Amino acid sequence: MFEDGTIINELLIERLNYFIYVVLLLIGLHAMIAKKNLIKKLIGMSIFQTAIILFYVSIGVKEGSTIPVYLPEHDPHGSHSVPSDTNETSHFDHGPVILDSSLVKGYANPLPHVLMLTAIVVGVATLGLALALCQRIYQGYGTIEEDELLAKMESREIRSKTLSVQIPKDQKLPKKDELKKEKSRSVSKSKTLSASKPKPKGKK
Amino acid sequence: MKLLSYIPVLVVGVLLLYAAKDFPEWGSPDAPASKSPVSSHFIANTGVDTEVPNMVTAVLADYRGFDTMFETVVVFIAGMAVLAILKNSGRKKLVKREFEVDAEPDLIVTNTVRLLVPVIQIFAFYVLAHGHVSPGGGFQGGVLMGASFILVALSWDLETALIRFPLNWTTILGGLGIFLYAGIGLLSMFLGGEFLDYSELANIFPVSREMARYHAMLGVEIGVGLTVTAIMFSLYANLSTEGRLQRGL
C-alpha cells in the first residue's frame, strides 16, 4: 500500500504537509459555510488562514537547512561573536561577505516567513474587527445564530415596510406604485438639481 | 443545506489535491520558491547590504519596508474601527448578569502578576531591540507589551489597567508609531534617496551606509512596536466591555 510511486505514498508520506494543509483548509471552509454560529464561523476563518500560512511556510522549507539567521562564520559582525574555541579567533575575524550559491542552500528561505509574519498580525486585527461586529449584531438582534438572525431581520423588514406603506392588507400592490413614485421623485429631483446647478456657473 | 455545503468543499478539495501532485519535492532546495533569484539575493546579500544577521528582520523592515508600513496601517485602522463600532453602543444600565459576582482581586494572582509584569515588559523590550540578531522584532515585542497590560486588566480589573495606559493614549501612540515609520522613510527621501531607502541617513549620522540601514531598521521596528502595543490593548479594552470601558472581564 505504501510502496514508492503510488498516490497514497505520494500524499501521505512524502507530502504530508501539503495533504494536511488541504484538509485544514477544507475544515475551515466547511465551517465558514455550514456553521450557524458567527463565532464558529470566525474560528473556521482563522483555521482557513493558518492553513494558508502552513502552505506558504511549507514551500519555503529546505532539507537540512538552518533557520534564516546567519551562522557565526557568516555573521557580518563576526568579530563581535565570542568563539568557543580560542584557536578559531582568526577565522571569525572578517567583514561581511556575499555568500555563494552552495552556502545559500544552507539557510531556510526567509521570504515566505516575512510574508506570513505580517499576515498573522493583520489576521488578529481583522479577527478583532469581526468580533466587534458580532457584538454589535448581538446588541441589535439578541442572537448570533445565523438562522435566527435571518428570521429576525426578515420580520423586522416586513414590519418597517407595512409601517411605511400604511396599507397592511395588500402588501404586493403598493410596492410597484411606490417604486414608480420614488423613481419619478428621484428623477424630478435630479432634474431640478441638474437644472439648478448650472445657473451659478453661468453667472460666473 | 447541510448536505449542500459539502459540494463546494469537495470541489475545492479535489482541485487542491489534484494540484498537490505538481508541488515540488518536499524540502528540496531546488523548489521554485527557494530557487527564485529574489530569496537567493536576500540570503546572499543581507549581510553585505545591511549587516543584520537575522534575514527575516532585514527583509521585513528594509527590503519590503513599504509592505510592512501598510500592514501596520491596517492594524491601526482595524483598532480604530473597533473603537468606532463599539463606542456608545453597549448596555448603558450595567445590569448584572447571573454569572457576574463582586469579588476582590485575588491576592495570590495579583502578587504573582505584580512580579511577572516587569519581567514581561523587559522581555518585550529585549525582543524589540534584539530582533536584528535573534528571532523577534517590532510585531512580537509590541504584542508582548500589549499582553502585559492585558494581564494587569485580567488580574485586577480594567480600571486599574486604564490608569496605567489610558485609552486615548492608544490612539495617540498608534498614530505616533506610523508617523515614526513614515517619518524615517520621508527623511531618507528628503536626503536624496527613495522613500524608505535608509542608507541615505548616513549623510546626517556618523555611521557607514550599511550601519545606517541597521539602525534605521531599529527605529522602524520601534514604530511598529508602538502601534501594535496600543492597538492590542485597545482591542481588548473595547471588546471585553462593549466599548463602555468599565466593569470588563
Added chain:
Amino acid sequence: MGLALFNTFILLLLVVAALLALRVKDLLTASVVFAVYSFLMCLLWAEMGAVDVAFTEATVGAGISTVVLIATIFNLKRKSSD
C-alpha cells in the same frame, strides 16, 4: 526520521484540534481548543525552521486572539447551536 515522526504527529494532532474546536457546542471550550491548535501550529513552524513566524504565532495566535475571543464570548451567549 525522529523529526519526521514529530512532524507527522503534530500534523495529525492539528487536524484533531481543528475538528474539536468546531465540534464542541460550548464556545469557551472552542476558543481554548483553538488556542491549543495555534500552539501546535507554532511548534510545527519552529520545527520547520520558521522561528520568527513561530514566535509571532505563539504571542498572537495562542495569546491575544484567545483573550479577544473569550472577551467577546463574555459579552455574548456562551452556548452555540452547532
